[in-house]
Amino acid sequence: MGKLLTIHGGKPLQGRVHVRGAKNLVPKAMVAALLGDRPSVLRNVPEIKDVDVVTSLLQLHGVKVTKDEDTGDLTLDPADTKSAGSTEIDAHAGDSRIPILFCGPLMHSIGEAFIPDLGGCKIGDRPIDYHLTVLRHFGAVVEKRPGGIHISAPKGLHGAKLELPYPSVGATEQVLLTAVRAEGITELQGAAVEPEIHDLIAVLQKMGAIITVQTDRTIRIEGVKTLSGYNHRAIPDRNESASWASAALVTKGDIYVEGAMQRDLTAFLNTYRKIGGEFEVDDEGIRFWHGGGTLRPLVLETDVHPGFMTDWQQPLVVALTQAEGVSIVHETVYENRFGFTDALVRMGASIQLHRECLGSVPCRFGQRNFLHSAVISGPAILQGAQIDVPDLRGGFSHLIAALAAEGTSTVTGIEIINRGYEKFMDKLTGLGADIELSETAR
Numbered sequence: 519m520g521k522l523l524t525i526h527g528g529k530p531l532q533g534r535v536h537v538r539g540a541k542n543l544v545p546k547a548m549v550a551a552l553l554g555d556r557p558s559v560l561r562n563v564p565e566i567k568d569v570d571v572v573t574s575l576l577q578l579h580g581v582k583v584t585k586d587e588d589t590g591d592l593t594l595d596p597a598d599t600k601s602a603g604s605t606e607i608d609a610h611a612g613d614s615r616i617p618i619l620f621c622g623p624l625m626h627s628i629g630e631a632f633i634p635d636l637g638g639c640k641i642g643d644r645p646i647d648y649h650l651t652v653l654r655h656f657g658a659v660v661e662k663r664p665g666g667i668h669i670s671a672p673k674g675l676h677g678a679k680l681e682l683p684y685p686s687v688g689a690t691e692q693v694l695l696t697a698v699r700a701e702g703i704t705e706l707q708g709a710a711v712e713p714e715i716h717d718l719i720a721v722l723q724k725m726g727a728i729i730t731v732q733t734d735r736t737i738r739i740e741g742v743k744t745l746s747g748y749n750h751r752a753i754p755d756r757n758e759s760a761s762w763a764s765a766a767l768v769t770k771g772d773i774y775v776e777g778a779m780q781r782d783l784t785a786f787l788n789t790y791r792k793i794g795g796e797f798e799v800d801d802e803g804i805r806f807w808h809g810g811g812t813l814r815p816l817v818l819e820t821d822v823h824p825g826f827m828t829d830w831q832q833p834l835v836v837a838l839t840q841a842e843g844v845s846i847v848h849e850t851v852y853e854n855r856f857g858f859t860d861a862l863v864r865m866g867a868s869i870q871l872h873r874e875c876l877g878s879v880p881c882r883f884g885q886r887n888f889l890h891s892a893v894i895s896g897p898a899i900l901q902g903a904q905i906d907v908p909d910l911r912g913g914f915s916h917l918i919a920a921l922a923a924e925g926t927s928t929v930t931g932i933e934i935i936n937r938g939y940e941k942f943m944d945k946l947t948g949l950g951a952d953i954e955l956s957e958t959a960r
């Protein structure tokens with residue numbers, strides 16, 4: 519049995535939501551706890567599926583994970599870390615990309631790791647070649663096994679001079695989580711510098727790591743023999759914050775996002791202002807609202823930090839369907855992140871996809887036959903439709919389109935949205951959305 523969400527559109531979302539720790543940091547900080555010789559405490563942990571998946575994987579490896587029922591804080595005790603069977607690991611890996619980050623910590627603590635084939639959003643091919651290349655440079659031996667890879671370090675792990683072909687977030691985290699306890703110095707050039715990476719570095723520094731971040735995307739790590747635990751409050755989820763901001767714009771609403779942090783949303787806020795969204799920042803969060811009148815079209819390119827984050831793109835495209843005129847969006851991070859626009863077109867949006875790079879940000883997809891640029895003409899009157907959620911952000915985007923549409927929409931596959939949006943149904947109801955949940959035979 520699956521869930522069917524019925525959405526009666528046309529009501530502005532109004533009120534307050536609380537955004538907690540970032541999906542793109544919390545599970546990684548949980549993995550970092552494996553590197554310590556003492557328990558760690560992680561605060562501001564959201565109730566999302568990716569946290570459940572990592573909790574199960576850590577428990578399978580002998581890590582004691584205890585949740586404080588009042589605060590939700592997690593205590594992670596790695597004292598009894600052990601190997602786990604590949605079949606069990608596979609069964610618990612879920613739809614997440616985090617298992618690949620267990621490589622370094624498990625090799626340091628038990629000498630080997632089985633990494634299942636990864637989940638995550640199907641928004642491109644998402645290879646793990648950078649991860650495997652850097653791990654081999656550290657001295658790891660990688661073997662393909664049914665359902666995943668086995669990785670070991672028979673001669674130990676040593677520091678390395680590394681350069682990423684593209685500033686991959688995951689591969690940068692792979693380097694950090696491996697280099698901190700490798701013997702000697704690691705220098706990584708071409709590193710990703712997203713706020714979640716800085717927060718992971720803060721976690722590792724609390725544990726005793728020595729990490730320097732230079733202004734030219736170079737990260738230098740001096741390996742240490744042992745690390746202790748940490749006590750850390752995770753940075754708030756900037757991607758969830760941006761999603762609620764887009765929801766306010768699309769539904770002509772007014773949403774105060776408690777926990778939203780201006781510093782990590784600079785590029786988003788600039789774009790929001792240019793298209794006609796209003797916002798007001800205070801110490802606890804940011805209020806986002808539709809400023810009245812018509813929204814303005816925009817030329818936008820996604821990019822690595824400090825550029826416009828790819829995970830903000832999908833909800834913002836829904837807002838651009840409501841702008842008066844032609845907008846152009848060039849997606850340069852993932853080759854296949856516009857699949858969700860099919861449903862928007864069925865709802866009445868005018869969106870054409872192109873293989874060419876419609877922009878100037880250097881992009882790996884231009885000559886490779888990927889529909890990675892979108893031309894959006896608005897404003898469109900959206901109509902309710904039947905929708906099956908394709909991926910996390912695409913799913914949230916469909917929800918806000920349906921909430922703004924005339925008539926009723928029915929949405930299946932909403933479970934995916936739990937990967938990154940804590941209690942999104944409760945939050946939508948609290949904002950006045952007219953929605954009902956029922957069971958379907960799917």
Ligand SMILES: CC(=O)N[C@H]1[C@@H](OP(=O)(O)OP(=O)(O)OC[C@H]2O[C@@H](n3ccc(=O)[nH]c3=O)[C@H](O)[C@@H]2O)O[C@H](CO)[C@@H](O)[C@@H]1O
Nearest residue numbers: 542644645646647648649685686687688689828829851852
């Ligand atoms: C759990 C998590 O934190 N997910 C985020 C993380 O994903 P993730 O860490 O998977 O994203 P990456 O930054 O690694 O990917 C960026 C690009 O590099 C490519 N690539 C990556 C690794 C590799 O070995 N080979 C390769 O070619 C990918 O296919 C993609 O085109 O950063 C992305 C970019 O900010 C975000 O959209 C995701 O929300």
Ligand SMILES: C=C(OP(=O)(O)O)C(=O)O
Nearest residue numbers: 615638639829910911938
């Ligand atoms: C692409 C995303 O996540 P993941 O890397 O977990 O699939 C996302 O959060 O939008």
